[in-house]
Amino acid sequence: MATIAAAAANLSAASRLNTRGFFKPLSSIFNSSRFRHSSTNIRALSAIATVGTKSGTDLNENEIKANSQLLACPICHDMLIWNGDPVFSVDATPKSILNCTTCKKAYTSNETHLDLTLTSGSKKYSEYVPASSELFRSPVVSFLYERGWRQAFSIWGGFPGPEKEFEMMKDYLKPAIGGSIIDASCASGLFSRLFAKSGQFSLVVALDFSESMLKQCYDFIKQEDNISQENLILVRADIARLPFASNSIDAVHAGAALHCWPSPSAGVAEISRILRPGGVFVATTYVVDGPYSFIPFLSPLRQNIGQISGSHIFLSDRELKDLCSTCGLVDYTCVRNRRFVMISARKPN
Numbered sequence: 001m002a003t004i005a006a007a008a009a010n011l012s013a014a015s016r017l018n019t020r021g022f023f024k025p026l027s028s029i030f031n032s033s034r035f036r037h038s039s040t041n042i043r044a045l046s047a048i049a050t051v052g053t054k055s056g057t058d059l060n061e062n063e064i065k066a067n068s069q070l071l072a073c074p075i076c077h078d079m080l081i082w083n084g085d086p087v088f089s090v091d092a093t094p095k096s097i098l099n100c101t102t103c104k105k106a107y108t109s110n111e112t113h114l115d116l117t118l119t120s121g122s123k124k125y126s127e128y129v130p131a132s133s134e135l136f137r138s139p140v141v142s143f144l145y146e147r148g149w150r151q152a153f154s155i156w157g158g159f160p161g162p163e164k165e166f167e168m169m170k171d172y173l174k175p176a177i178g179g180s181i182i183d184a185s186c187a188s189g190l191f192s193r194l195f196a197k198s199g200q201f202s203l204v205v206a207l208d209f210s211e212s213m214l215k216q217c218y219d220f221i222k223q224e225d226n227i228s229q230e231n232l233i234l235v236r237a238d239i240a241r242l243p244f245a246s247n248s249i250d251a252v253h254a255g256a257a258l259h260c261w262p263s264p265s266a267g268v269a270e271i272s273r274i275l276r277p278g279g280v281f282v283a284t285t286y287v288v289d290g291p292y293s294f295i296p297f298l299s300p301l302r303q304n305i306g307q308i309s310g311s312h313i314f315l316s317d318r319e320l321k322d323l324c325s326t327c328g329l330v331d332y333t334c335v336r337n338r339r340f341v342m343i344s345a346r347k348p349n
């Protein structure tokens, strides 16, 4: 079933490509002396393809079908039957119930998002959540995230900022144009909104584990006039148990998130599972190297920090390359700016 869904998704993505140029050259960013470019293999792209902005109502039947076949039960990875409006949209999802064709579990939603976590619907059972994930479930942190918190990453980490990061990643995302993109660990949706506004994707999924971040993401989407509410959905899910069919998604973006995941390898392995062959993974995080490499016992120290905080500190970009390749991804590239790193890799064809 998943293979059929992937084939339909790929076919529909391909059928949506046209030849109008979209992406600006990245040379201005990459040539900047602030960026140390350690790419081993940035893919050469022979044709620049793009799609015009399409509203959901312009989507053809195949495209609607392809989108509906992407969601899968996080328990058994089988298809979810959707009782709602056939066109995915911010407004349609909250009124929907999804039923797993195999384990029969029903997944519901609140006003803002679909809950596709394993524990969705549980009444008594609750689980320990590591501090790095729990922190972002706080409504205060969710409120502050785009009101100063994210901006601080530029000061201490060298993060270029959402608009520049979006420009930087466009080149990597070219093979996914016209297809589906998941903004994994989207927080308040700063990149999900940019993906949706670009009109370049048949489906944008804003995904996070934090309910309050998704609520904030929903509020921001509703406040902006120029975001199409169609082909955009908000999903609560755990990165280590993604509710998507295997080999089905064209691109996954994870901004400033890898270090927050309880297990980066479990997250990247799941991303690798759901990407279609040739699908792209783009992520940003930070690396503590350079002068910090000389701190004695840094490696065991990060083990202890990790155990307390639930977050992961990367000590070199080689670690990130290793992480991607052990999870089945190839053609790793990376761009550095101080502690900031943007990586890309893809699933082999």
Ligand SMILES: C[S@@+](CC[C@H](N)C(=O)[O-])C[C@H]1O[C@@H](n2cnc3c(N)ncnc32)[C@H](O)[C@@H]1O
Pocket (backbone or CB within 6 Å): 132, 133, 136, 137, 150, 184, 185, 186, 187, 188, 190, 191, 207, 208, 209, 210, 213, 237, 238, 239, 240, 254, 255, 256, 257, 260, 261, 262
């Ligand atoms: C620092 S924020 C990154 C937000 C945004 N992508 C950006 O570029 O600024 C990290 C996000 O990871 C999310 N997160 C933490 N644990 C997660 C998990 N297990 N599954 C999915 N998301 C998780 C948090 O809720 C938080 O919104």
